[in-house]
Amino acid sequence: MNFQDKSAFISIVGRPNAGKSSLLNRMLGQKIAIVSDKPQTTRTRIMGVLTEGEHQLVFTDTPGMHKPKTSLGNYMVRSVKESVSSADACLLVVEAGREPDETENALIKRISEMDIPAVLAINKTDLLKQKEELMHLILTYSSMFDFEAIVPLSARTGDGVPALVEELKKLTSEGGHFFEEDTLTDQSERVLASEMIREKLLRNLDKEIPHGTAVIVEKMKQRENSILDIDATIYCERESHKGIIIGKGGKMLKKVSTSAREDMERFFDCKVNLQTWVKVREDWRNREGIMRSLGFSEKDFQ
Ligand SMILES: Nc1nc2c(ncn2[C@@H]2O[C@H](COP(=O)(O)OP(=O)(O)OP(=O)(O)O)[C@@H](O)[C@H]2O)c(=O)[nH]1
Ligand SMILES: [Mg+2]
Incomplete structure:
Protein backbone atom coordinates (compact mmCIF):
# COMPACT_ATOMS: atom_id res chain seq x y z
CA MET A 1 0.00 0.00 0.00
CA GLY A 175 -3.45 7.73 3.54
CA GLY A 176 -3.62 5.16 0.78
CA HIS A 177 -6.42 3.56 -1.22
CA PHE A 178 -9.16 1.50 0.43
CA PHE A 179 -9.89 -0.78 -2.53
CA GLU A 180 -7.98 -2.55 -5.28
CA GLU A 181 -7.62 -0.52 -8.45
CA ASP A 182 -10.10 -2.71 -10.36
CA THR A 183 -12.87 -2.62 -7.70
CA LEU A 184 -16.07 -1.23 -9.18
CA THR A 185 -18.86 -1.76 -6.64
CA ASP A 186 -19.88 -3.54 -3.45
CA GLN A 187 -23.04 -4.88 -5.09
CA SER A 188 -22.93 -8.64 -5.38
CA GLU A 189 -23.60 -10.19 -8.78
CA ARG A 190 -26.95 -11.44 -7.45
CA VAL A 191 -27.99 -7.95 -6.38
CA LEU A 192 -26.86 -6.46 -9.70
CA ALA A 193 -28.92 -9.07 -11.55
CA SER A 194 -32.02 -8.49 -9.42
CA GLU A 195 -31.71 -4.72 -9.88
CA MET A 196 -31.59 -5.17 -13.66
CA ILE A 197 -34.97 -6.90 -13.43
CA ARG A 198 -36.37 -4.18 -11.17
CA GLU A 199 -35.24 -1.54 -13.65
CA LYS A 200 -37.23 -3.21 -16.43
CA LEU A 201 -40.31 -3.39 -14.18
CA LEU A 202 -39.95 0.34 -13.48
CA ARG A 203 -39.59 1.09 -17.17
CA ASN A 204 -42.47 -1.07 -18.39
CA LEU A 205 -45.16 -0.75 -15.73
CA ASP A 206 -47.15 2.08 -14.23
CA LYS A 207 -45.99 3.81 -11.12
CA GLU A 208 -47.49 2.05 -8.12
CA ILE A 209 -46.91 -1.48 -9.37
CA PRO A 210 -43.12 -1.41 -9.77
CA HIS A 211 -42.76 0.60 -6.57
CA GLY A 212 -44.42 -2.29 -4.79
CA THR A 213 -42.09 -4.95 -6.17
CA ALA A 214 -38.95 -6.52 -4.80
CA VAL A 215 -36.76 -8.92 -6.76
CA ILE A 216 -34.69 -11.75 -5.33
CA VAL A 217 -32.23 -13.83 -7.31
CA GLU A 218 -32.33 -17.30 -5.79
CA LYS A 219 -29.88 -19.02 -8.04
CA MET A 220 -26.94 -17.94 -10.13
CA LYS A 221 -24.75 -20.65 -11.51
CA GLN A 222 -22.39 -20.90 -14.44
CA ARG A 223 -22.52 -24.08 -16.49
CA GLU A 224 -19.37 -25.66 -17.91
CA ASN A 225 -20.26 -24.35 -21.36
CA SER A 226 -20.26 -20.86 -19.75
CA ILE A 227 -24.04 -20.33 -19.90
CA LEU A 228 -25.14 -18.52 -16.74
CA ASP A 229 -28.38 -19.84 -15.19
CA ILE A 230 -30.26 -17.25 -13.15
CA ASP A 231 -33.51 -17.91 -11.26
CA ALA A 232 -35.34 -14.88 -9.90
CA THR A 233 -38.61 -14.19 -8.08
CA ILE A 234 -40.50 -10.93 -8.37
CA TYR A 235 -42.51 -10.20 -5.22
CA CYS A 236 -45.51 -7.90 -5.54
CA GLU A 237 -48.15 -6.64 -3.15
CA ARG A 238 -51.41 -7.88 -4.66
CA GLU A 239 -52.90 -10.68 -6.69
CA SER A 240 -54.13 -8.07 -9.21
CA HIS A 241 -50.57 -6.71 -9.56
CA LYS A 242 -49.33 -10.22 -10.19
CA GLY A 243 -51.71 -10.50 -13.13
CA ILE A 244 -50.48 -7.20 -14.57
CA ILE A 245 -46.80 -8.12 -14.14
CA ILE A 246 -47.35 -11.42 -15.92
CA GLY A 247 -49.58 -9.81 -18.54
CA LYS A 248 -51.85 -11.35 -21.15
CA GLY A 249 -50.47 -14.74 -22.10
CA GLY A 250 -47.30 -13.95 -20.09
CA LYS A 251 -46.42 -11.12 -22.48
CA MET A 252 -45.30 -8.50 -19.94
CA LEU A 253 -43.15 -10.90 -17.92
CA LYS A 254 -41.54 -12.05 -21.12
CA LYS A 255 -40.77 -8.47 -22.19
CA VAL A 256 -39.29 -7.60 -18.77
CA SER A 257 -37.26 -10.83 -18.62
CA THR A 258 -35.92 -10.48 -22.15
CA SER A 259 -34.63 -6.95 -21.69
CA ALA A 260 -33.20 -7.81 -18.24
CA ARG A 261 -31.46 -10.84 -19.75
CA GLU A 262 -29.93 -8.66 -22.48
CA ASP A 263 -28.49 -6.32 -19.82
CA MET A 264 -27.18 -9.29 -17.86
CA GLU A 265 -25.49 -10.76 -20.93
CA ARG A 266 -23.80 -7.43 -21.60
CA PHE A 267 -22.67 -7.00 -17.99
CA PHE A 268 -21.55 -10.56 -17.27
CA ASP A 269 -20.28 -11.03 -20.83
CA CYS A 270 -21.76 -14.48 -21.37
CA LYS A 271 -25.02 -16.15 -22.42
CA VAL A 272 -27.71 -16.03 -19.73
CA ASN A 273 -30.65 -18.35 -19.17
CA LEU A 274 -33.05 -16.33 -17.02
CA GLN A 275 -36.14 -17.84 -15.35
CA THR A 276 -38.53 -15.55 -13.50
CA TRP A 277 -41.49 -16.19 -11.21
CA VAL A 278 -44.01 -13.79 -9.68
CA LYS A 279 -45.29 -14.17 -6.10
CA VAL A 280 -47.51 -12.10 -3.82
CA ARG A 281 -46.34 -10.82 -0.41
CA GLU A 282 -49.08 -8.53 0.76
CA ASP A 283 -48.12 -5.08 1.95
CA TRP A 284 -44.44 -5.99 2.30
CA ARG A 285 -43.36 -2.33 2.14
CA ASN A 286 -44.93 -1.79 5.57
CA ARG A 287 -43.73 -4.98 7.19
CA GLU A 288 -40.18 -4.80 8.39
CA GLY A 289 -39.94 -8.55 8.96
CA ILE A 290 -40.70 -9.23 5.31
CA MET A 291 -38.39 -6.45 4.20
CA ARG A 292 -35.54 -8.11 6.10
CA SER A 293 -36.32 -11.40 4.45
CA LEU A 294 -36.21 -9.57 1.10
CA GLY A 295 -32.67 -8.44 1.84
CA PHE A 296 -33.05 -4.92 3.28
CA SER A 297 -30.35 -4.68 5.91
CA GLU A 298 -31.02 -4.70 9.64
CA LYS A 299 -29.12 -1.57 10.68
CA ASP A 300 -31.17 0.80 8.56
CA PHE A 301 -34.38 0.09 10.49
CA GLN A 302 -33.00 1.53 13.73
N1 LIG B 1 -32.12 14.91 -20.19
C1 LIG B 1 -31.43 14.36 -19.21
N2 LIG B 1 -31.98 13.39 -18.47
C2 LIG B 1 -31.24 12.83 -17.47
C3 LIG B 1 -29.91 13.25 -17.19
N3 LIG B 1 -29.47 12.53 -16.14
C4 LIG B 1 -30.46 11.69 -15.80
N4 LIG B 1 -31.52 11.86 -16.61
C5 LIG B 1 -32.81 11.13 -16.56
O1 LIG B 1 -33.44 11.43 -15.33
C6 LIG B 1 -34.18 10.28 -14.86
C7 LIG B 1 -33.74 9.93 -13.45
O2 LIG B 1 -32.40 9.47 -13.47
P1 LIG B 1 -31.80 8.60 -12.27
O3 LIG B 1 -30.33 8.52 -12.49
O4 LIG B 1 -32.57 7.34 -12.07
O5 LIG B 1 -32.10 9.61 -11.06
P2 LIG B 1 -31.83 9.39 -9.48
O6 LIG B 1 -31.50 10.73 -8.94
O7 LIG B 1 -30.84 8.31 -9.27
O8 LIG B 1 -33.28 8.96 -9.00
P3 LIG B 1 -33.70 8.12 -7.67
O9 LIG B 1 -32.88 6.87 -7.63
O10 LIG B 1 -35.14 7.85 -7.89
O11 LIG B 1 -33.46 9.03 -6.52
C8 LIG B 1 -33.92 9.16 -15.87
O12 LIG B 1 -34.99 9.12 -16.78
C9 LIG B 1 -32.63 9.61 -16.55
O13 LIG B 1 -32.50 9.10 -17.86
C10 LIG B 1 -29.35 14.30 -18.01
O14 LIG B 1 -28.22 14.76 -17.85
N5 LIG B 1 -30.17 14.81 -18.97
MG1 LIG C 1 -30.99 6.53 -8.28
Missing part, protein backbone atom coordinates in the same frame (compact mmCIF):
# COMPACT_ATOMS: atom_id res chain seq x y z
CA ASN A 2 1.22 3.44 -0.90
CA PHE A 3 0.28 5.88 1.86
CA GLN A 4 0.81 8.83 -0.45
CA ASP A 5 -2.15 7.66 -2.53
CA LYS A 6 -5.22 9.79 -1.95
CA SER A 7 -8.84 8.90 -1.43
CA ALA A 8 -12.21 10.33 -0.41
CA PHE A 9 -15.59 8.86 0.51
CA ILE A 10 -18.23 10.88 -1.31
CA SER A 11 -21.95 10.65 -0.68
CA ILE A 12 -24.14 11.44 -3.69
CA VAL A 13 -27.39 13.05 -2.56
CA GLY A 14 -30.33 14.87 -4.10
CA ARG A 15 -34.06 14.73 -4.76
CA PRO A 16 -35.58 11.65 -6.43
CA ASN A 17 -35.04 11.68 -10.20
CA ALA A 18 -32.25 14.32 -10.13
CA GLY A 19 -29.96 11.92 -11.99
CA LYS A 20 -27.68 10.72 -9.16
CA SER A 21 -27.43 7.13 -10.39
CA SER A 22 -27.01 8.25 -14.01
CA LEU A 23 -24.15 10.51 -12.93
CA LEU A 24 -22.47 7.75 -10.92
CA ASN A 25 -22.67 5.36 -13.88
CA ARG A 26 -21.27 8.05 -16.16
CA MET A 27 -18.32 8.79 -13.83
CA LEU A 28 -17.51 5.08 -13.53
CA GLY A 29 -18.05 4.37 -17.24
CA GLN A 30 -20.08 1.29 -16.21
CA LYS A 31 -23.70 0.85 -15.28
CA ILE A 32 -23.84 -0.34 -11.69
CA ALA A 33 -26.93 1.58 -10.53
CA ILE A 34 -30.28 1.27 -12.25
CA VAL A 35 -31.94 4.33 -13.76
CA SER A 36 -35.55 5.13 -14.60
CA ASP A 37 -37.76 8.15 -15.13
CA LYS A 38 -39.76 7.21 -12.01
CA PRO A 39 -38.76 8.89 -8.74
CA GLN A 40 -37.44 6.58 -5.99
CA THR A 41 -35.69 4.19 -8.32
CA THR A 42 -32.69 3.64 -6.03
CA ARG A 43 -33.65 1.93 -2.76
CA THR A 44 -30.41 1.30 -0.93
CA ARG A 45 -26.92 2.71 -0.75
CA ILE A 46 -24.77 1.57 -3.64
CA MET A 47 -21.01 1.92 -3.57
CA GLY A 48 -19.08 2.73 -6.73
CA VAL A 49 -15.29 3.11 -6.85
CA LEU A 50 -13.34 5.23 -9.33
CA THR A 51 -9.55 4.88 -9.25
CA GLU A 52 -7.47 7.14 -11.49
CA GLY A 53 -3.75 7.16 -10.78
CA GLU A 54 -3.11 8.27 -7.23
CA HIS A 55 -6.76 9.25 -6.66
CA GLN A 56 -9.50 6.95 -5.47
CA LEU A 57 -13.06 8.26 -5.19
CA VAL A 58 -15.41 6.00 -3.25
CA PHE A 59 -18.98 7.05 -4.03
CA THR A 60 -22.22 6.07 -2.36
CA ASP A 61 -25.29 6.54 -4.47
CA THR A 62 -28.31 7.06 -2.23
CA PRO A 63 -32.10 6.93 -2.63
CA GLY A 64 -33.61 10.32 -3.49
CA MET A 65 -34.49 12.40 -0.44
CA HIS A 66 -38.29 12.55 -0.01
CA LYS A 67 -41.07 12.58 2.57
CA PRO A 68 -41.47 8.90 3.47
CA LYS A 69 -44.93 7.29 3.49
CA THR A 70 -44.01 3.66 4.16
CA SER A 71 -41.44 1.67 6.17
CA LEU A 72 -39.52 1.27 2.93
CA GLY A 73 -39.56 5.07 2.51
CA ASN A 74 -38.29 5.53 6.08
CA TYR A 75 -35.55 3.07 5.37
CA MET A 76 -34.56 4.96 2.22
CA VAL A 77 -34.45 8.36 3.88
CA ARG A 78 -32.48 6.96 6.80
CA SER A 79 -29.96 5.51 4.43
CA VAL A 80 -29.40 8.99 2.90
CA LYS A 81 -28.72 10.47 6.34
CA GLU A 82 -26.48 7.58 7.29
CA SER A 83 -24.52 7.95 4.06
CA VAL A 84 -23.90 11.68 4.63
CA SER A 85 -22.73 11.11 8.17
CA SER A 86 -20.09 8.59 7.16
CA ALA A 87 -18.73 10.58 4.19
CA ASP A 88 -15.69 12.84 3.79
CA ALA A 89 -17.59 14.98 1.31
CA CYS A 90 -20.94 15.33 -0.39
CA LEU A 91 -21.93 15.63 -4.00
CA LEU A 92 -25.32 17.34 -4.18
CA VAL A 93 -27.06 16.70 -7.49
CA VAL A 94 -29.78 19.11 -8.61
CA GLU A 95 -31.63 19.63 -11.85
CA ALA A 96 -30.96 22.62 -14.10
CA GLY A 97 -34.07 24.74 -14.51
CA ARG A 98 -35.45 23.81 -11.12
CA GLU A 99 -35.42 26.13 -8.13
CA PRO A 100 -34.27 24.73 -4.78
CA ASP A 101 -37.07 23.85 -2.37
CA GLU A 102 -37.41 22.12 1.01
CA THR A 103 -35.66 18.97 -0.24
CA GLU A 104 -32.49 20.81 -1.20
CA ASN A 105 -32.78 22.96 1.95
CA ALA A 106 -32.94 19.85 4.14
CA LEU A 107 -29.95 18.29 2.43
CA ILE A 108 -27.87 21.46 2.65
CA LYS A 109 -28.79 21.74 6.33
CA ARG A 110 -27.60 18.19 6.88
CA ILE A 111 -24.32 18.91 5.06
CA SER A 112 -23.71 22.05 7.17
CA GLU A 113 -24.44 20.13 10.37
CA MET A 114 -21.94 17.45 9.40
CA ASP A 115 -19.44 20.19 8.56
CA ILE A 116 -18.11 18.44 5.47
CA PRO A 117 -17.16 19.97 2.11
CA ALA A 118 -19.68 19.71 -0.71
CA VAL A 119 -19.66 20.07 -4.46
CA LEU A 120 -22.81 20.97 -6.37
CA ALA A 121 -23.56 19.27 -9.69
CA ILE A 122 -26.22 21.02 -11.75
CA ASN A 123 -27.39 18.13 -13.92
CA LYS A 124 -29.49 17.91 -17.10
CA THR A 125 -27.99 21.02 -18.70
CA ASP A 126 -28.83 19.38 -22.06
CA LEU A 127 -32.47 20.31 -21.37
CA LEU A 128 -31.72 24.00 -20.77
CA LYS A 129 -32.96 26.42 -23.37
CA GLN A 130 -31.48 29.61 -21.93
CA LYS A 131 -28.05 30.11 -20.41
CA GLU A 132 -29.37 32.82 -18.04
CA GLU A 133 -31.32 30.20 -16.13
CA LEU A 134 -28.07 28.47 -15.28
CA MET A 135 -26.43 31.68 -14.04
CA HIS A 136 -29.46 32.35 -11.88
CA LEU A 137 -29.29 28.88 -10.32
CA ILE A 138 -25.55 29.14 -9.68
CA LEU A 139 -26.09 32.45 -7.87
CA THR A 140 -29.00 31.06 -5.84
CA TYR A 141 -27.06 28.02 -4.69
CA SER A 142 -23.88 29.93 -3.92
CA SER A 143 -25.87 32.17 -1.59
CA MET A 144 -27.19 29.09 0.25
CA PHE A 145 -23.92 27.29 0.97
CA ASP A 146 -20.21 27.71 0.44
CA PHE A 147 -19.75 24.91 -2.11
CA GLU A 148 -16.19 23.89 -2.98
CA ALA A 149 -17.25 24.01 -6.61
CA ILE A 150 -20.41 24.31 -8.71
CA VAL A 151 -20.29 22.26 -11.90
CA PRO A 152 -23.00 22.36 -14.59
CA LEU A 153 -23.12 19.06 -16.46
CA SER A 154 -25.18 16.47 -18.24
CA ALA A 155 -25.02 12.86 -17.07
CA ARG A 156 -26.82 11.99 -20.28
CA THR A 157 -24.29 13.46 -22.75
CA GLY A 158 -21.25 13.40 -20.43
CA ASP A 159 -20.64 17.15 -20.85
CA GLY A 160 -18.98 18.61 -17.76
CA VAL A 161 -18.50 15.23 -16.08
CA PRO A 162 -14.66 15.16 -16.39
CA ALA A 163 -14.58 18.66 -14.85
CA LEU A 164 -16.62 17.36 -11.93
CA VAL A 165 -14.26 14.42 -11.38
CA GLU A 166 -11.32 16.85 -11.31
CA GLU A 167 -13.08 18.94 -8.65
CA LEU A 168 -13.81 15.84 -6.56
CA LYS A 169 -10.19 14.72 -6.73
CA LYS A 170 -9.27 17.94 -4.90
CA LEU A 171 -11.25 16.64 -1.90
CA THR A 172 -9.11 13.50 -1.45
CA SER A 173 -6.53 13.14 1.27
CA GLU A 174 -3.42 11.02 1.69
